[in-house]
Amino acid sequence: MDRVIEERGAPRAAGANTPEAMPPEAPLAMPAQPLRAWSRDQARPRARPEAWSTPWATRAFVGVGAIVVTGFGAREMYRVVEVGGVTVLEWALLALFVINFAWIALAFISSVVGFFALFGRAALTRPDLPEKLTSRTAIVMPIYNEQPSRVFGAVQAAYEDVQRLGFGDHFDCFLLSDTTDPDVWIAEERAFLRLRELLGPDARVFYRHRAKNHRRKAGNIEDFVTRWGGAYDHMLVLDADSLMTGHAVIALAAAMEADPDAGIIQTLPLVINRNTLFARVQQFASRVYGPVIAAGITVWYGRDGNYWGHNAIIRTEAFASGAGLPDLPGKPPFGGLILSHDFVEAALIRRKGWAVYMLPRIEGSYEESPPSLIDVAQRDRRWCQGNLQHSALLNARGLHPLSRYHFLNGIFSYLASPFWMFMLLCGIALALQSKFIRPEYFTDEFSLFPAWPRFDAERALTLFGVTMAILLAPKVFGLLLYLLHGPSRRAGGGTIRILVSSVLEVILSSLFAPIMMLVQSGSVFQILAGRATGWNPQRRDDGSIPFSAIVQRHRWHTALGVVTLVTGAAIAPSLVAWMSPTIAGLLLAIPLSWLSGHLGSGLALRRLGLMLIPEETIAPEIAVAARANAAALAEGGSDDAEALVAIHQDPNFFAEHERMLPAAPRRPKGAIETDRVMAAAKLSDAEYLGDAVAWLTPKEKTVVLHDRALLALLARLPREAPADRIEVAGASQ
Incomplete structure (x- = not known):
């Protein structure tokens, strides 16, 4: 036993010669911002008021266009x-129609602005590099x-x-872990050390794991700002x-x-x-239609824009002084921790006097999307x-009026x-009324003519027809700009394939829409009933969801589709025709959801040249590098680790x-910490490593990995079972 401890103690002196996982702290105060008390003199003065245009x-x-169309x-x-x-x-139907129509009218007018902003110009550009940076x-x-290999591979590629x-001297990379799974946590550390080996000891790549993920992602960023933010002019959040x-x-x-004045x-x-x-x-829609929508809101939002929580650069001073999030009064789901913190951070930073805006034409900003309908529903x-x-x-x-609009836009x-x-x-109730309820043709009020329903x-x-035209107009605008840009058109498979892909996208989106309508409606009703949500990790891979889980998730959607079809057919065939897209989506909810996450179907479309984007025809070098880095880290065993075994054997x-x-x-x-006491007891009873692995729960395992005293107990355990236990096990067999 003493030999094992000595072996584990010897390398520590050597390890101390390697760089620290994090640089020295540079604290920066980030006070929580008040929501009910504010005066104009608390906003900072503009550094360049002459450059600030609205x-x-x-x-x-x-505004006028949306009102006129509505x-x-x-x-x-x-x-x-x-x-x-x-x-x-009928008054209720009219009111609901106007609310929904106003929503699509605003999107339509905004896309008109985006279309003319991009007409004759490439949607994406590559700005010239500055001669130097000072920040x-x-x-x-x-x-x-x-998955550690993926995220560390992407950071390696960017670095x-x-x-x-x-x-390189102007940028440091930080991987800020809130991971709660002990096996993933240890895999992250192994991937980080492997990345340090690959990049060399002078690489400015750092890693920090929080023992408690207080305040979730917002708290993770806040922890970085308050401890290390003082050393940096900006932070680029991914x-x-x-x-x-x-x-x-x-x-x-450089921007x-x-x-x-930019925050x-x-x-x-x-x-x-x-x-x-x-x-x-989603990928095809993002590439073809996304730029025209983004260009539209960029133009009319101006410097009073919004923040989506990632792929953006933030002035650290602005974030620390203006974006400290308070907790909302009351209990979840409406009170407590602010979940969609990015909108609120943007509003508070704008309130402080900093500009918030978008540069949508910068080439080289990428993300991924959830692989299936169920994954989107969970997010x-x-x-x-x-x-x-x-x-x-x-x-x-x-708050600036547009910041309030951003909140309203998100709510609606x-x-x-x-x-x-x-x-x-x-609509169904009106159809039922006209067929089964005897109407009162002559009301109490005097009239020469009956009130026919x-x-x-x-x-x-x-x-x-007008409604559909307004609804599809942003897609048409984006498609026209895409086709008019020769490099995008050729790399996207040519005009015919792009048109076929667009029609296919409209059909599939129309079928997915009623399913998402019910999913989102259910979420709204649950939240109004007081049911808060958890914080589950997002699934990133392309694997399919088990069919049984799909059936369980969508069986009520399908049943509602059957009821709607039967009811509509009993009332009037015209009602079924009017609701056919909705009915079809609900009836096909189970196969559509299964197909949505089916890898073979997506790859088949790619082989046919459909739903193709230029970044697939000519893959960005950064994406190729990230995949290669991830594969190398995965092959090196960065993802595969039983935490206790990995830390014990090395x-x-x-x-x-x-x-x-x-x-x-x-x-x-x-103060007695139950998990720590149980972990200590189990480690004391364990005769070898296998006992600890079998007995410790994930929470207890996490406690052990955080506690140096418990780690010492783990280190004393032999790797193999004692000989007498092996003999007993063999005899029993």
């Missing part, structure tokens, strides 16, 4: 239902139970690309599925240096590396709660689903793990 004309065009839709819908008088149900930027990637371009070229990273830092500069990340059917639909549940939570922030003092992005559902139910069918058909790694642990907090006398 696009009033464009905002007027968007007014036209409301008038036409009123004329549809007012034949013979308007009943209570220091931290590239930070918060991670939570992710090496920046180094290759000659700006998600675990983000990827950015060195050129884009440097361009963002921050050039604009001393956040957001890029438009394109979706890449996706292969399942659903993910390829959407958390986003739904976070966005609805913003209702408590609408009356916060001092989820309320739109139940509004749509209620509108469909109103009728619709103007011809006008209704026209309005339907004395050097044992020493490095201990070095990366923070100082143990002082435990109050008499």
Whole structure:
């Protein structure tokens, strides 16, 4: 036993000669910001007021245009239902239609602005590199139970690309782990040490693991800012599925240096590396339609924009002084920790007097998307709660009007689903009323003519066509710009394949839409009923979901589709025709969901040249490098680790793990930590490593890996079972 301890003690001195996992701390205060107390004198003065312009004309065009289009839709819908008088149900249908129509009218007018902003120009550009930089930027990637080889491979690719371009002295990379799975945590540490070996001891790549993921991702970033933020002028925030070229990273830092009033500069990340059917639909839509939508909001948002939480550069001073998040009063889901923190951080930074805007045309900003419909639904549940939570922030003092609009926009992005559902139910109720309830043709009020419950069918058909045109217009605008750009058109498979892909995307999106309508409506109702959500890691791979889980998730959607079809057929065939896209999506919910995560279907489309994007035809060098790095790290065993075995069998790694642990907090006398007591008891009873692996729960294992005293107990255990236990086991067999 003494020999084992001596073996593990010897390498520690050698390990101390390697660089620390984190640089020296440079604290920066980040106070929580008040929501109910604010005065204008608390905002900073603008450094360059002459360069600060507000696009009033464009905002007027968007506002007036949305009102005019909505007014036209409301008038036409009123004329549809007012034949013979308007009943209570018809008024409800009209109100719901106007709410939904206003939503698509605003998107339509915004896309018109984006179309003219990009017409004759490439959607993406590669800015010239600056001659020099004077600032220091931290590239930070918060991670939570992710596959280590993927995230470390992506960071390695970005770091090496920046180094290759000659700006490496201005950028440090930080992997900020909130991982709770002990096996993944140890795999992260092994991947980090392997990455340090590959990049050399002078590499400015760092890793920190938090023992408790307090305040989730927002708390993870806040912890970095308050402990190390003082050493950096900016931080470039990435998600675990983000990827950015060195050129884009440097361009963002140069843009921050050039604009001393900028607080956040957001890029438009394109979706890449996706292969399942659903993910390829999203990837194609992001590449073809995304730029025109982003260009539109960029123009009329101006310097009062929003932040999506990743692939953006933030001035550290602005974030620390203005974006400290308070907890909301009350209990979850509407109170407590702010979930969708990025919108709130943008609003608070803008309130402080900093500009928040987007540079959507910077080439080289990428992300990935969830692989299936169910994965999107799981992520959407958390986003739904976070966005609805913003209702408590609408009356916060001092916010810019557009910041309040961003909150409202996010809220309605989820309320739109139940509004749509209620509108469909109103239509069904009106059809039932006209068929089965005897109408009162002559009311108590004097009238020469009866009040017939009728619709103007011809006008209704026209309005339907107008609504579909407005709904699809942003996609048409994006498609036209895409086809007019020769390099994109050729790399995307040519005009015919792109057109076929666009039609296929519209069909599939139309079928997926009613499923998501019910999913989001269910999330809204659950949140209104007081049910909060958890924080589950996002699935990133292209693997399919078991069919039994799909059936369980969508069986009620299918049943509702059957009921709607039977009810509609009993009332009127025209009702079935009107609701056919919705009915079809619900009836096919189970096979559609299965197909959405099916890898073979997505790859088959790729082989046919459909749903193809230029970044697949000519893969970005940064994506190729990230995949190669991830494969090399995976082959080196970075992902495969039983935590206790990995740390026990490698004395050097044992020493490095201990070095990366923070100082143990002082435990109050008499305070008993159940998991620690149980872990200590089990380690004391264990006769060899296998006992510890078999007996310790994941929570107890995590406690052991955080506790130097318990690690010493683990180190004393022999690797193999005692000979007498082996003999007994053999005899029993």
